[in-house]
Amino acid sequence: xxxxxxxxxxxxxxxxxxxxxxxxxxxxxxxxxxxxxxxxxxxxxxxxxxxxxxxxxxxxxxxxxxxxxxxxxxxxxxxxxxxxxxxxxxxxxxxxxxxxxxxxxxxxxxxxxxxxxxxxxxxxxxxxxxxxxxxxxxxxxxxxxxxxxxxxxxxxxxxxxxxxxxxxxxxxxxxxxxxxxxxxxxxxxxxxxxxxxxxxxxxxxxxxxxxxxxxxxxxxxxxxxxxxxxxxxxxxxxxxxxxxxxxxxxxxxxxxxxxxxxxxxxxxxxxxxxxxxxxxxxxxxxxxxxxxxxxxxxxxxxxxxxxxxxxxxxxxxxxxxxxxxxxxxxxxxxxxxxxxxxxxxxxxxxxxxxxxxxxxxxxxxxxxxxxxxxxxxxxxxxxxxxxxxxxxxxxxxxxxxxxxxxxxxxxxxxxxx
Amino acid sequence: xxxxxxxxxxxxxxxxxxxxxxxxxxxxxxxxxxxxxxxxxxxxxxxxxxxxxxxxxxxxxxxxxxxxxxxxxxxxxxxxxxxxxxxxxxxxxxxxxxxxxxxxxxxxxxxxxxxxxxxxxxxxxxxxxxxxxxxxxxxxxxxxxxxxxxxxxxxxxxxxxxxxxxxxxxxxxxxxxxxxxxxxx
Numbered sequence: 001x002x003x004x005x006x007x008x009x010x011x012x013x014x015x016x017x018x019x020x021x022x023x024x025x026x027x028x029x030x031x032x033x034x035x036x037x038x039x040x041x042x043x044x045x046x047x048x049x050x051x052x053x054x055x056x057x058x059x060x061x062x063x064x065x066x067x068x069x070x071x072x073x074x075x076x077x078x079x080x081x082x083x084x085x086x087x088x089x090x091x092x093x094x095x096x097x098x099x100x101x102x103x104x105x106x107x108x109x110x111x112x113x114x115x116x117x118x119x120x121x122x123x124x125x126x127x128x129x130x131x132x133x134x135x136x137x138x139x140x141x142x143x144x145x146x147x148x149x150x151x152x153x154x155x156x157x158x159x160x161x162x163x164x165x166x167x168x169x170x171x172x173x174x175x176x177x178x179x180x181x182x183x184x185x186x187x188x189x190x191x192x193x194x195x196x197x198x199x200x201x202x203x204x205x206x207x208x209x210x211x212x213x214x215x216x217x218x219x220x221x222x223x224x225x226x227x228x229x230x231x232x233x234x235x236x237x238x239x240x241x242x243x244x245x246x247x248x249x250x251x252x253x254x255x256x257x258x259x260x261x262x263x264x265x266x267x268x269x270x271x272x273x274x275x276x277x278x279x280x281x282x283x284x285x286x287x288x289x290x291x292x293x294x295x296x297x298x299x300x301x302x303x304x305x306x307x308x309x310x311x312x313x314x315x316x317x318x319x320x321x322x323x324x325x326x327x328x329x330x331x332x333x334x335x336x337x338x339x340x341x342x343x344x345x346x347x348x349x350x351x352x353x354x355x356x357x358x359x360x361x362x363x364x365x366x367x368x369x370x371x372x373x374x375x376x377x378x379x380x381x382x383x384x385x386x387x388x389x390x391x392x393x394x395x396x397x398x399x400x401x402x403x404x405x406x407x408x409x410x411x412x413x414x415x416x417x
Numbered sequence: 418x419x420x421x422x423x424x425x426x427x428x429x430x431x432x433x434x435x436x437x438x439x440x441x442x443x444x445x446x447x448x449x450x451x452x453x454x455x456x457x458x459x460x461x462x463x464x465x466x467x468x469x470x471x472x473x474x475x476x477x478x479x480x481x482x483x484x485x486x487x488x489x490x491x492x493x494x495x496x497x498x499x500x501x502x503x504x505x506x507x508x509x510x511x512x513x514x515x516x517x518x519x520x521x522x523x524x525x526x527x528x529x530x531x532x533x534x535x536x537x538x539x540x541x542x543x544x545x546x547x548x549x550x551x552x553x554x555x556x557x558x559x560x561x562x563x564x565x566x567x568x569x570x571x572x573x574x575x576x577x578x579x580x581x582x583x584x585x586x587x588x589x590x591x592x593x594x595x596x597x598x599x600x601x602x
Binding site: 027032033 | 455
């Protein structure tokens with residue numbers, strides 16, 4: 001009887017204890033930064049687009065090389081103009097303030113740049129005295145600054161800066177806390193420059209708009225905007241064919257546009273430059289993928305580590321000998337590849353935190369690593385005339401690769417913290 | 418941490434001399450327990466080793482705590498037995514640090530960095546000693562808290578790298594009812 005009573009008491013105590021457990025409440029707080037936009041009138045922002053004194057390089061973005069000048073985008077702020085007449089001594093000549101800028105391209109002496117959704121055309125005959133020629137509204141997709149906030153639409157205010165404030169809130173469950181209406185993160189949702197063979201300029205491979213002859217092709221999230229820019233004072237919208245979801249980068253080669261999207265690579269023909277026609281597609285697993293090409297092959301880098309939610313870090317070599325039916329030749333594992341460039345048989349790959357890799361690509365079935373530069377987080381690259389211009393997290397590097405085995409550092413511009 | 422290991426070393430020295438002097442006999446307590454709170458119910462395993470002096474027990478402990486996150490508490494434990502009898506109530510207080518032992522979750526695409534936090538517990542219990550032996554059965558009920566800090570970096574949609582990730586800091590204060598069954602020898 002005593003044993004039964006003891007067991008009953010024990011059971012009662014255990015039940016009571018479990019019930020008491022519900023009285024204990026967990027305390028979970030989340031601290032994050034709220035980014036509050038600082039607005040400026042569009043008229044005011046346009047009036048401020050001009051050459052100014054050099055500015056510290058803080059957040060380098062897209063790069064564009066033309067003649068003796070190197071143009072480097074300062075993300076959301078404008079464009080650094082570097083005098084590269086002596087590659088051993090890269091010197092900033094001026095800074096062009098363009099709020100919301102992340103892409104640059106050039107034709108003749110006209111610099112085209114995005115200003116959030118708008119396209120601006122600047123006369124940079126004298127980079128130290130740039131002149132605003134034309135503004136075209138709503139060329140690019142609205143910027144997405146994170147959950148809960150997108151760029152304002154067609155009113156006359158633009159985001160000129162951000163004020164950051166840390167905020168702490170109590171939350172009930174982290175697992176159910178994905179939606180955070182006040183979390184605004186300042187990300188970069190567009191980007192890039194271009195090169196068209198007739199346009200005397202070279203861009204990196206992460207471009208979001210491109211100029212070929214008299215046409216500017218701009219990625220607009222799912223469409224390819226086509227603009228006739230023969231007369232920069234009279235830029236005309238021509239067409240905007242559907243190009244697929246999640247398109248990201250655009251690379252012109254000969255009479256083709258190679259478009260990198262999160263789901264694949266699309267090839268557009270420019271026989272009718274005012275209305276590009278899709279000629280081929282190559283699909284891959286969801287990933288972010290800059291693409292470059294030569295006569296026979298396209299080189300596509302797929303990377304993880306962002307919202308593309310890819311699980312691949314690799315280089316895909318795709319045969320484009322049959323444009324209508326691109327075929328994967330070989331996939332090479334990488335660390336976290338971003339931009340890439342090719343000069344002859346040399347293939348340069350920015351492999352994120354794993355630095356820069358230089359391959360002999362004479363046999364695409366067996367790429368040979370020639371040189372591996374480490375110690376920097378690399379993003380994009382231009383290879384031209386045996387000079388390599390490299391954008392990394394900590395600055396701009398310029399190398400001489402006349403002898404790829406012994407690539408030689410010529411100059412650097414460090415990021416200012 | 419240094420203090421923790423110094424105290425453990427001191428306890429080892431004391432217990433080393435215990436055999437000779439028997440004023441500070443070595444005691445080892447092994448617990449299996451249940452933690453119950455707002456999040457739910459979880460398993461707890463603990464091993465506390467130290468010395469006993471009269472009605473007091475001082476030990477250093479380590480364990481596994483599966484409440485919400487898998488953590489390893491390292492702590493010091495002090496117990497006071499109400500009477501020196503074989504059967505006695507006791508009170509116990511633990512204090513130390515929790516270390517995260519992260520479980521790999523491939524379904525999330527953010528990076529977490531964890532900082533250790535406070536571990537604290539207080540309980541009342543009952544000891545049932547075996548006749549003529551130092552071995553005893555222990556049971557206790559009390560409160561247990563563990564604190565942790567997580568810095569979570571989520572990559573943003575980024576076409577124009579470098580892009581700063583979204584950084585969020587989570588502070589977890591987890592309060593539980595703790596029920597333990599143990600064996601002392």
